[in-house]
Amino acid sequence: MASNQNKIEKFENIDLEIPLILEAIYQKYGYDFRKYSRSHIKRRLVHRLAISNLESVSQLQDKVLREKDFFIELLEDLSINVTEMFRDPEFYSSFRENVVPILRTYPFIKIWHAGCSTGEEVYSFAILLREEGILKRCQIYATDFNRKVLEIAKQGIYPIRDLEHFERNYEKSGGKSKLSDFYTMKYGSIKLDQSLVKKVVFADHNLVTDSVFAEIDLIICRNVLIYFNRDLQNKVINLFYDSLSSSGHLCLGSKESLKFTAKENCFADIDEKQKIYKKSLSKSCIKL
Amino acid sequence: MYKALVIGTSFGGLEALKAIIPQFPKGFPLAVIVVLHIGENQNDSFIRYLNEISQLHVKEAEDKERISTGTVYFAPPNYHLLIEADESFSLSTDPKVNHSRPSIDVLFETAAWCYKQKLIGVVLSGLNHDGAYGLLQINDLGGMCIVENPENAIAQIMPSAANKIAKPQFITPLHDIAEKINELLHSQN
Numbered sequence: 001m002a003s004n005q006n007k008i009e010k011f012e013n014i015d016l017e018i019p020l021i022l023e024a025i026y027q028k029y030g031y032d033f034r035k036y037s038r039s040h041i042k043r044r045l046v047h048r049l050a051i052s053n054l055e056s057v058s059q060l061q062d063k064v065l066r067e068k069d070f071f072i073e074l075l076e077d078l079s080i081n082v083t084e085m086f087r088d089p090e091f092y093s094s095f096r097e098n099v100v101p102i103l104r105t106y107p108f109i110k111i112w113h114a115g116c117s118t119g120e121e122v123y124s125f126a127i128l129l130r131e132e133g134i135l136k137r138c139q140i141y142a143t144d145f146n147r148k149v150l151e152i153a154k155q156g157i158y159p160i161r162d163l164e165h166f167e168r169n170y171e172k173s174g175g176k177s178k179l180s181d182f183y184t185m186k187y188g189s190i191k192l193d194q195s196l197v198k199k200v201v202f203a204d205h206n207l208v209t210d211s212v213f214a215e216i217d218l219i220i221c222r223n224v225l226i227y228f229n230r231d232l233q234n235k236v237i238n239l240f241y242d243s244l245s246s247s248g249h250l251c252l253g254s255k256e257s258l259k260f261t262a263k264e265n266c267f268a269d270i271d272e273k274q275k276i277y278k279k280s281l282s283k284s285c286i287k288l
Numbered sequence: 289m290y291k292a293l294v295i296g297t298s299f300g301g302l303e304a305l306k307a308i309i310p311q312f313p314k315g316f317p318l319a320v321i322v323v324l325h326i327g328e329n330q331n332d333s334f335i336r337y338l339n340e341i342s343q344l345h346v347k348e349a350e351d352k353e354r355i356s357t358g359t360v361y362f363a364p365p366n367y368h369l370l371i372e373a374d375e376s377f378s379l380s381t382d383p384k385v386n387h388s389r390p391s392i393d394v395l396f397e398t399a400a401w402c403y404k405q406k407l408i409g410v411v412l413s414g415l416n417h418d419g420a421y422g423l424l425q426i427n428d429l430g431g432m433c434i435v436e437n438p439e440n441a442i443a444q445i446m447p448s449a450a451n452k453i454a455k456p457q458f459i460t461p462l463h464d465i466a467e468k469i470n471e472l473l474h475s476q477n
């Protein structure tokens with residue numbers, strides 16, 4: 001029992017120290033993790049402690065304030081960049097069926113990928129939009145707060161080991177030709193056709209601290225909100241609501257929803273299962 | 289006193305869960321939270337089936353959902369399931385842990401942080417070592433640990449690893465586990 005007490009105390013101390021290090025990071029570097037999922041942050045910091053020979057989060061904080069490079073490493077720990085092409089193929093086929101016909105009626109379409117990571121999602125959408133014949137009419141913004149992943153996204157070069165998985169996803173998503181029509185192979189990598197992203201602006205944008213930058217017809221923000229706590233989810237959903245044109249569309253990740261957010265009633269379901277929503281304009285929403 | 293029960297299993301898990309969950313009575317005082325490795329598949333139909341044969345409500349856990357007692361939650365396929373200090377869920381798409389997503393270790397570790405002595409952890413049949421380290425965390429923070437007796441488990445690797453690493457309080461044959469949990473609930477009063 002005594003040893004349990006020591007271990008419990010160790011974790012209780014970590015709980016006390018986490019707000020301090022997050023505040024320090026925010027003050028020093030401007031990155032705001034204070035309202036991220038706390039258990040996610042805690043797992044990442046405990047893991048970092050275990051591999052860096054430090055005793056406590058306070059020591060971690062000391063190092064992070066003194067060494068910029070160490071901060072960059074920690075930033076990598078905290079921003080999870082796992083992604084793939086045509087992730088959740090059923091989502092893409094629903095999008096083709098339910099949203100593309102509406103987009104077709106627009107003369108000009110503005111699209112925002114928020115939290116685009118290394119870009120697989122951006123290329124996937126560009127392929128879909130080209131197959132549907134509307135890519136030319138699209139202006140696309142692809143943003144993330146991690147500059148390193150934006151560089152990879154611009155290049156569109158991905159390891160070949162993921163290819164089979166991407167091909168399978170593409171087929172299941174209702175792709176109209178072959179994925180190989182859109183990439184070339186070189187030195188164990190694939191490089192996506194750069195004409196797909198001719199009209200894409202890749203930019204550094206932090207969903208927590210930056211604001212609306214354009215009026216958007218379609219926002220795709222998948223597997224980002226799960227890393228935020230309820231408060232921050234509400235804030236970011238408000239940002240999306242304010243950015244969307246009237247009857248603009250919002251696409252979230254398969255296991256994300258508006259269900260536990262304040263704006264739940266300010267969007268209509270287009271496909272409830274695939275988390276495709278459409279902004280609705282009721283008075284109460286505009287003021288929320 | 290106990291507030292939650294976490295269960296981890298992989299190969300042989302469907303059978304093992306079928307032997308345990310339906311035995312919990314209406315008004316069960318714990319939240320039951322399960323990681324079942326099921327590959328890329330969806331577990332909708334298993335959840336529906338288990339819901340039909342159980343007295344408790346069985347559902348998939350949702351991001352930011354508040355955790356209630358008397359409910360059985362399953363981690364969604366391809367996401368880690370984490371527990372927040374305010375007793376709600378978070379999901380994550382972090383890299384696989386022990387080749388698994390969802391990973392039992394991730395659930396157990398964050399559950400141990402949240403519930404400490406108020407937690408019961410159970411490891412059942414399975415084919416890898418996921419869950420062993422998480423169960424150790426539960427044990428370290430004062431929770432109660434039960435491992436299915438590997439001798440009669442469908443797959444022994446997972447319960448054997450958990451035994452070795454976590455030093456559980458109980459090593460129990462599958463069909464006695466529900467009763468063991470009920471005993472724990474009664475003896476605390």
Ligand SMILES: C[S@@+](CC[C@H](N)C(=O)[O-])C[C@H]1O[C@@H](n2cnc3c(N)ncnc32)[C@H](O)[C@@H]1O
Nearest residue numbers: 079080083115117144145146206207208222223
């Ligand atoms: C798991 S990835 C999702 C990638 C892609 N949307 C998908 O679903 O496959 C999450 C991304 O969100 C980014 N992110 C996290 N917090 C952010 C923030 N505050 N502002 C902008 N991007 C953020 C991370 O850097 C990471 O690239």
